[in-house]
Amino acid sequence: MQREVQIGPVFLGPGNPTRIIAPLTGSTWDALVDEIDNLHGEPIDLAEWRADMWPDPDELASVCSAVVQRCTIPVLATIRTIDEGGRSALDENAYAHSVRKLAALAPCVDVEARWPSSAQIVDDAHNDGSTVIISAHNWELTPSPEEITRQLEQMAALDGDIVKVAYRAHSHADADAIMQAGRWAMSHLDVPTICIGMGEAGVATRLAGPEFGLAATFATVGASSAPGQLPAQQVAHTLRGHAHRAH
């Protein structure tokens, strides 16, 4: 049975609707301010600051604290590395060090599962008071259903608070495998999950709703951070429709 997770005033997981997360991708402060201010009035629960889009890794702490301060909703701080489809070229030590800085400032951080020391990075982030999303991305393909559940199990064992996988989906069968994995996780894992299919064929996974273990979904207000993300308004409309049908 999955446990409920809290990020600031926002609850995710069992009993909660799928939360909507909007990425902030600006690489200048002016661009970030515009993006943050545009979130007002949008149906967004959390903002994801993509720290890897910021050009100077030495400035991550000061920009993170400014982003957290300006946002009226909780911030997920993410350093997405090149290997996982982002821009950060940090090595493992520098990555761990930077995540630690962000964890002291933001209520939630993303930790990539692939690092040999990922369990330690999770532990450090928890000690700094942050909620942790453990993530893995495959920009090429969607693995077999068995491989997806195996990966989710391995990631859940890292003791983060939420597990997120994002795979490039090429077909309806891929999208279906991803949604079924989310459903499977509801009864087999103790942490909430976010299972996403990237690209056009994966759009259904971004709208799947809590009945497919989708604790949160990424949707745009301005720029997108991955293929297939839909506008937040559209996602909120569809997910509310799901909620009505469910009752």
Ligand SMILES: O=C1C[C@@](O)(C(=O)O)C[C@@H](O)[C@@H]1O
């Ligand atoms: O991990 C994810 C999910 C994502 O890749 C997506 O497909 O919506 C978008 C990223 O910004 C985020 O960090």
